[in-house]
Amino acid sequence: xxxxxxxxxxxxxxxxxxxxxxxxxxxxxxxxxxxxxxxxxxxxxxxxxxxxxxxxxxxxxxxxxxxxxxxxxxxxxxxxxxxxxxxxx
Numbered sequence: 001x002x003x004x005x006x007x008x009x010x011x012x013x014x015x016x017x018x019x020x021x022x023x024x025x026x027x028x029x030x031x032x033x034x035x036x037x038x039x040x041x042x043x044x045x046x047x048x049x050x051x052x053x054x055x056x057x058x059x060x061x062x063x064x065x066x067x068x069x070x071x072x073x074x075x076x077x078x079x080x081x082x083x084x085x086x087x088x089x
Contacts, residue, residue, distance in 0.1 A: 005040045009047060021051070021068050045079035048072055052085045 012026045021028060027047040031038040041047055051072055 002040055005037065006044050009037070009041055009044060013047065016050075016052075021065075021072060042075055045075065045077040048075035048077075049079050053087070 009027070009030050012030065014025060023029060023032065027041055030041045030047070051069070053069065
């Protein structure tokens with residue numbers, strides 16, 4: 001059932017305070033397991049409420065990465081608390 005799958009996905013998130021978008025980590029990794037998990041993950045705002053952005057690391061790739069960040073924020077559906085950490089050195 002979707003409710004159980006949702007709980008599994010939520011509990012699979014890394015314990016970090018904020019998440020850096022990576023296809024090798026949850027929640028993006030979860031969208032690559034199978035179509036069902038992708039549908040559940042994309043529709044589960046609590047997976048997308050934490051975001052980490054290192055401005056130095058995306059410099060030069062910002063246009064390409066902006067799509068990822070935009071999708072990430074849309075998937076959170078404004079669910080509070082949206083936590084965003086921006087690092088610039």
